Amino acid sequence: MRKIHVSLNINGRIEALEISPNRTLLEVIREDLKLTGTKSGCEDGTCGACTVLLNGVPVRSCLLLAGEVQGQEIVTIEGLAEGEKLHPVQEAFVKFGGTQCGFCTPGMILTAKALLDKNPSPTEQEIRQAISGNLCRCTGYTKIVESVKMVASQHTPSPEKDLPISDYSVVGKRVPRIDSVPKVKGDMKYSADLYLPGMLYAKVLRSPYAHARILNIDTSRAERLPGVRAIITGKDALPYKWGVFAYTRDMQLLPADKARFFGQEVAAVAAIDEEIAQEAVDLIKVEWEPLPYVLDPEEALLEGAPQLHDDKPGNVSVRIFVNEGNVEKALSESSLVEEGRFSSPEESYCQLENYAVLANFDSTGLDIWCPNAGPHMKARPLSNALGIPTSDVRVRKVAVGGHFGGRSEISPADFMAALLSKKARRPVKLVYTREENFNCVRQVHSSITNCRVGVDSEGRITAVDMKVIMDGGAYASTGPIASSVAYIMIEEAYKFPNLRYEAIRAYTNKPPRGMYPHHPRTTYAGLELLLDSLAEKIGMDPLEFRIKNAVQEGYITPTRTVITSCAEVETMRLAAERAGWKEKRGHLPPYRGIGMGCSSMISGFPMGIRGGSAAFVRFNEDGDVTVISGVMDNGQGNDSMIAQIAAEELGIPLERIKVITGDTSVTPSDQGAYSQASTLISGGAVKAAAADAKDQLLEVAAQMLEAKKEELVARDGRIFVKGEPERSIDIAKVARTALAQNRAILGRGDRWPDADPKREWIKNPRGQIASAFSFGTAVAEVEVDPETGRVKVLNMVAAHDCGYPINPMAVEQQIQRSAMEGGPQGVLMEKHLWTKKGQNLNANFVDYWFPLSTDVPNIDPIIVTSNDPFGPFGAKEGGLSISVAMVGAMANAVRNAIGLMPKELPVTPEVVLRMLEEKKSK
């Protein structure tokens, strides 16, 4: 292929390049010019992450050949700010929370800029239309739209909503996150943005069968291809099998025996460029013995079904059984019992960032950069799989473009990149395609739930009986946790003395399924639908019914967990009030509906020696502070959260705090950002470390101020003698004095959950599960088109008890993203379809119905406080309860609109129409 000379005008600079004619503008911008602010998220024009401005107009750089845009003016995100001075759109995104994980941000900002250039005061609808081609998974679009509006109108958003007045100077404040500026400028580096000298590129060979034995792999032709540096197959892997628990170890990260799902990795190549790596993959010959396979979880559990794992007879991956009280007796004595069967197919996480790994294995060990929710949780299995000490695995900090539970575990990609690097002795980068990020990372369980609920004549829930079948795919993954969360959220949200819950997670020949905030969605939707139906039948308003059955502080759940701080009833009342519940429920025109759902969320769960977090706080010679914590930030704002906590505790301004997080070579262990414990535990550890450092500092200050240590307070960067504002000293000066006295100010702290260490998911599902619980109530309002069955979401309100908001803006962001996840994503739109051979039919954003900005209304967040005694400054989990609560709210809104209970999720137009037709024919 002849190379061509192109001359591109990018950000006002002329770049002369010699390129292959098949190079897209995106590839040239990212790879040749290293302008990595422009992201790649789908490569088929659907996600918008690669947006650049071409002659002032937003376009997809993945759909343009570099050779066809010569001489035209191209602006990337890097060209927007003038040096340190941000463009007004960038400034607004920082100030008003338009950026979370940051991956969609560059494209979003450029699209917004182009809109505002053309139309300086757009309406909300015009903004939503303009950005409808830019997908975002972290915001529910609300704060993005608000940020754009703010640029246009220059006014400030709605005033702080009902935050209790406090003495705090940093926490409880709506401050921009510490990493927002690099995100809006396109400076933030994600794994695929990293380059090391001599780096190779990897590609993966995947199974074309849902189930097949690997008889032989012939790599000889691939090895002869010039440019190939290393090839690995299952033979290069140790027999080690990965499992979250000792008893769930079932996944060899590169299988040697057989492939258990379509798309499973069986070999990988590292070469000097991606094209050669792919060519080599195509030259590898695998001799397969196709095996019988099973794709349906109920069929998988039948006798005689094809077996996935020899040591797991009957394809039972996990069975959870909880039986507290006497459910049969309670139901038979109930005034009313409702039951239903609810089913749903799989969902996907759709992190905007496709999975990407950079690994560098040399004589000192392994350095690896990859999306993760807790670096320590990756280091351990990597060391086991590679046969090296854990301390030789250095999982490094990198920005992560979304998580949602899907980045919790070790990925075969981590292992393959590491092993290829070990073999080639060169750094290796492996970047997944969108199709791979759908199929080869983790998916969300599909499920079937049979549920029975009883109430007494007073409207009290008497018993919940639930049987769930979950399709776990080919491996156990986080199965024991994933199969348990439903009953835990339910028993901590509503009071009832009798609980029977059985979940069977079946192995099938489909991609393995991991954790997701509201899975299995059929449990939450099913329960909440039945509750509404029961409330109506006994003549109670669903709001009053829920208030009556809500839990309170001190309540003990059937599985013996004591509820601590709790403002659940307040979330119910506030959400209902804001949504106009009383005026609307029962008074809406035909085909309009309003529904409510509630949930709890645990802040953490027992994780043994990995359940705690530790932190260091270091004063530097200029009085600035470095906080070192194992916490990981995937876009939810954990880095900022610990910085605010440290600043408050130390009494210094936020901008003087730097954080080092999520790096196993530096930071202490942390439980990871997937058990909703980051604020409670990691934040608590940072607060303790800061208190320790402050104590050391105050000792020095006491000498300098000639006062007692106990009389001193730190605030706004100074240390004061209480009650004597004129006696004070600059903290920087104290830190320097300490050094002059040969004392380094180094604080340390750790925090462990106050939970029952004996509680175990399968063997012992009893005892205190967490130290704190958050609560949420969601209300959704919808309109159904009775002819097409389409459901339009008119309003979403969500109230969440987060204990105390360290950063109200961040809590609102979490509430809003959770609302979109539970409602439009979880109940209305998202599902996967499969071929008879087990191939995913819609592993792309054209056919997987990821909601757009035009599909979601403004989401109204309400922060409720309950000042948790265990949490730092009273804080606990921030927003996730809404993902679950909104599943119930949206399902109930549809039920209220059409007078029928949707039993099949998602409630797509065809499902609604079928229900309406069945009703008519009856």
Next chain:
Amino acid sequence: MNLPKFELIQPNSIKEACSLLQEHLGKAALLAGGTALIVGLRYRLIKPAVVIGLKELSALNYLSQTESGGLAIGSMTTLENLEKSLFIMNKYPSLVQAIRMVAIPPIRNKATIGGNLCLDTRCIYYNQSEFWRSSQKACFKLGGGICHAVEKGKHCQAVYQGDLSPLLIALGAEVKIVSSKEEKTIPLSEFFTGRGEKPNCLGPEEILVEVRIPPPGDGVVSTYEKLRIREGMDFPVAGVALMVKKGHNGTIEQLKMVLGAVGSSPIEVPKAFDILDGQKPSEELLQRVSEEAMNEARPVPNLIMNAVYRRKMVGVLVRRALRKALAT
């Protein structure tokens, strides 16, 4: 995933483009806006040796009024330029309405009208990666002898999901096609073949250079109704375009109805006019027309959206389109 290897040639004239097509006969692909072609290349649905980029051809980027008062549109005119044309907004408001339902704004900034009409048919068993397809037997569209969407299907039934051609056919549009050897103008309705394998009659040596829309007659109203899941991005899963003329006494004097996205080509429903000709439309007549339209529709299970549902929706869209047009 990189694009496959190809040469990129960017001719400066239509003549040069035609002779390049002749020179690389059957091995070249025309690159207009690229919003569909690049995706096809990425998925290895096409593997041309040569890509002929048409963006330098300003001679194909125009909007002009024809002698008869109609409209001539150069095939390289972007949808965005059509969308903001006041002339079109005044004379063919339904065209602007339809364009605004195509994909998403940044795609419309690059996508061209010629490219939109030349869209290939789609199928969930075909629009997949090379790896995905390689583990299925080659289907009719890939040159094989099987259809994965329709059991025992005898030919390809991939669906044509262009938004604009049903309306343009209803408006009586023609397309001008040139090659090194000839220049011809044919009705847009004849441009489509009805074959899933190749939905249009454009030869490997030909370029679609112009779309011509006749002047809208007095009292003529047109409209386009599209069904999609999301408020943006999605291809239609069913669509109905129509052009109708109502007489002074409220009877229907003229009607052309075209269905989109329920077959391998836009589908005309001549019986709609047979039923309504000279009639004052009633709900009962609308119902009859919608039933005829549903009979003409040929949806098969080759999209994520259920085929039975799509057929039903044709009826709904027909009634809505008629009501809307007749109310104007």
